[in-house]
Amino acid sequence: MKFPYPIRGLFALVAAATLAAGAAPRATAESVAERDARMAWFREARFGMFIHWGLYAIPAGQWNGFQSKNNAEWIQSQAKVPAAEYAKLKEKFNPVKYNAEAWVKLAKDAGMKYIVITTKHHDGFCLWDSAETDFDIASTPYGKDLLKPLAEACQRHGIRLCFYHSIMDWHHPDWGDKQPWRGNAENPAPDMDRYTNYMKAQLKELMTNYGPIGIAWFDGEWENAWTHERGKDLYQHLRQNYPQLIINNRVDKGRQGMAGMTKEGEFKGDYGTPEQEIPDDGLPGVDWESCMTMNNTWGYSAHDQTWKSTETIVRNLIDIASKGGNYLLNVGPTAEGEIPAPSVKSLQELGEWIKTNAEAIHGTLATPFPRAFPWGRCTRRTLPDGNTRLYLHVFDWPADKRLELTGVSNDVLRAAPLADPSKVVATTRENGKLVLSLPDVSPSPHATVITLDLAGAPNIQPIAIRPGVDGVLVLNAEDAKLDGTTLRLETRGKESNIGHWSNPAETIAFPVYFEKSGPHAVVLRWSCPADSVGSAVEVRLLDKDKQTVSSLPWKVAATGGWQTYKTEPIGVLAVPAPGTYTLKLVALDKKGQGVLNFATARLQPAED
Ligand code: H79
Numbered sequence: 001m002k003f004p005y006p007i008r009g010l011f012a013l014v015a016a017a018t019l020a021a022g023a024a025p026r027a028t029a030e031s032v033a034e035r036d037a038r039m040a041w042f043r044e045a046r047f048g049m050f051i052h053w054g055l056y057a058i059p060a061g062q063w064n065g066f067q068s069k070n071n072a073e074w075i076q077s078q079a080k081v082p083a084a085e086y087a088k089l090k091e092k093f094n095p096v097k098y099n100a101e102a103w104v105k106l107a108k109d110a111g112m113k114y115i116v117i118t119t120k121h122h123d124g125f126c127l128w129d130s131a132e133t134d135f136d137i138a139s140t141p142y143g144k145d146l147l148k149p150l151a152e153a154c155q156r157h158g159i160r161l162c163f164y165h166s167i168m169d170w171h172h173p174d175w176g177d178k179q180p181w182r183g184n185a186e187n188p189a190p191d192m193d194r195y196t197n198y199m200k201a202q203l204k205e206l207m208t209n210y211g212p213i214g215i216a217w218f219d220g221e222w223e224n225a226w227t228h229e230r231g232k233d234l235y236q237h238l239r240q241n242y243p244q245l246i247i248n249n250r251v252d253k254g255r256q257g258m259a260g261m262t263k264e265g266e267f268k269g270d271y272g273t274p275e276q277e278i279p280d281d282g283l284p285g286v287d288w289e290s291c292m293t294m295n296n297t298w299g300y301s302a303h304d305q306t307w308k309s310t311e312t313i314v315r316n317l318i319d320i321a322s323k324g325g326n327y328l329l330n331v332g333p334t335a336e337g338e339i340p341a342p343s344v345k346s347l348q349e350l351g352e353w354i355k356t357n358a359e360a361i362h363g364t365l366a367t368p369f370p371r372a373f374p375w376g377r378c379t380r381r382t383l384p385d386g387n388t389r390l391y392l393h394v395f396d397w398p399a400d401k402r403l404e405l406t407g408v409s410n411d412v413l414r415a416a417p418l419a420d421p422s423k424v425v426a427t428t429r430e431n432g433k434l435v436l437s438l439p440d441v442s443p444s445p446h447a448t449v450i451t452l453d454l455a456g457a458p459n460i461q462p463i464a465i466r467p468g469v470d471g472v473l474v475l476n477a478e479d480a481k482l483d484g485t486t487l488r489l490e491t492r493g494k495e496s497n498i499g500h501w502s503n504p505a506e507t508i509a510f511p512v513y514f515e516k517s518g519p520h521a522v523v524l525r526w527s528c529p530a531d532s533v534g535s536a537v538e539v540r541l542l543d544k545d546k547q548t549v550s551s552l553p554w555k556v557a558a559t560g561g562w563q564t565y566k567t568e569p570i571g572v573l574a575v576p577a578p579g580t581y582t583l584k585l586v587a588l589d590k591k592g593q594g595v596l597n598f599a600t601a602r603l604q605p606a607e608d
Pocket of ligand 1: 071073074219220222256257258275291298
């Protein structure tokens with residue numbers, strides 16, 4: 001069975017449900033079209049505001065001489081504050097300067113289309129008047145529901161309201177993972193069934209009293225008390241009761257650490273949640289959202305002044321959009337109810353940029369190019385007539401005003417600066433490259449967008465890798481075209497590599513150009529631990545018709561571990577004639593965990 005895009009997370013489940021007709025419960029028997037309709041607003045939005053607000057804004061990162069390094073909303077855990085003592089903060093919580101209208105306006109003017117607010121963080125304190133607990137806003141001096149005015153302002157301004165809700169709870173006596181400082185410390189038998197019912201009752205309040213809610217944004221799912229069974233049950237419970245609700249993947253146990261994408265398998269959740277990271281590559285067909293802070297904390301910290309520049313924030317938004325994801329950018333309001341001035345300033349500056357460039361972000365699709373450009377990023381849209389508009393986000397305005405695009409086969413209809421469409425950008429072709437001659441404009445310090453309209457759907461040819469002046473063809477992990485859903489480019493470790501080759505049916509390919517025919521020595525740089533040696537792989541050369549014209553078989557040898565790389569000649573590959581080919585790494589079987597980690601390959605005409 002072949003699907004048009006990699007199948008992960010819910011996609012896999014939808015597919016499975018479709019195949020195993022009748023076996024799946026109603027909530028997962030969603031057709032692809034139904035899912036697309038449910039996810040449509042999220043995919044178009046591209047940009048949202050995260051709000052971390054709660055009692056932790058009062059200590060603001062300080063507790064009896066302890067100073068929080070980051071994540072000030074974790075102060076209770078960081079300073080091991082007993083739950084009863086921490087709970088006294090509610091007697092002081094009085095955010096009289098809270099102005100929901102101003103917050104929503106700030107978000108809207110910055111180009112944000114949705115707001116995700118912490119209804120309850122890990123500390124267990126509730127921002128609304130909950131019938132289920134006294135540890136809530138109703139029992140503070142302020143006394144008024146904080147979510148109601150936000151819901152009303154969102155409705156006025158057409159912003160989707162979404163609710164963050166912590167699964168883990170440091171206050172509730174029934175949360176199952178005990179700590180001496182938590183509210184469950186004195187409870188000999190925390191009851192997770194009772195706790196789950198508490199959550200469901202609170203979620204019912206949240207889902208029914210504030211108008212339609214866009215996303216249920218769970219977090220704190222990683223502790224042992226929360227199981228896959230509970231995650232699956234909560235997901236199905238919510239989908240059944242609120243069919244349009246989008247639920248992040250932290251409802252279940254399938255999140256892969258801070259990288260946040262959903263593991264292969266029967267895991268629930270509609271989208272991946274990288275935290276403080278942007279994935280190296282876009283993930284076609286997979287929904288995701290990177291949540292990030294503007295300094296080093298989610299909840300308000302009085303001393304954290306490590307603010308990111310507006311340039312970084314704008315470029316993060318563009319980078320994420322170019323990879324097909326959403327940017328959920330956080331603010332941490334003070335205990336008085338004010339968004340910190342540096343956040344406001346950055347969001348206003350971002351708003352200035354968005355005013356001109358919204359079209360290049362909202363409702364766009366990921367770049368059609370295999371990777372980012374050295375000068376910036378690309379987003380795209382299909383125009384009503386079926387033609388394509390590329391948005392070239394130029395980070396570094398070239399001094400020679402030349403922008404080169406390789407591999408674009410489409411006819412160019414028109415190119416112009418988005419900020420000033422009356423100025424024409426001339427385009428020419430030089431040696432297969434499309435060259436744009438940029439006009440005189442005052443470039444934005446963040447990114448200047450050029451629109452490039454192409455006839456038809458994007459037709460981007462892979463750029464063949466050529467031998468260097470020394471005659472050696474060098475293939476880097478970054479240049480690989482990965483065919484599969486588990487194979488991944490890893491760039492964060494010591495050495496860039498293609499890893500996670502756990503499914504031998506997946507392949508690693510490179511578009512290559514050989515200047516010489518004849519035998520070429522293949523020198524591979526790879527890693528493989530002792531318990532995974534012996535997989536049979538082949539280096540294959542495929543012609544334009546995808547026919548194998550030569551191949552080099554090899555048995556994977558041990559290097560000492562997944563992190564230990566070795567460089568060795570593995571044999572000789574015959575090149576029948578100079579020209580363009582696809583060089584493919586194919587696994588015929590797999591011994592142990594994975595086939596190998598690929599770092600580089602070098603191909604060199606063999607000496608006679
Ligand atoms: O609400 C903000 C933070 O307070 C919260 N998530 C954002 C949105 C957060 N909780 N924890 N962390 C951030 C960092 C903790 C990460 C870890 Fe783990 C938890 C490391 C080990 C357990 C996540 C889950 C990464 C691996 C497993």
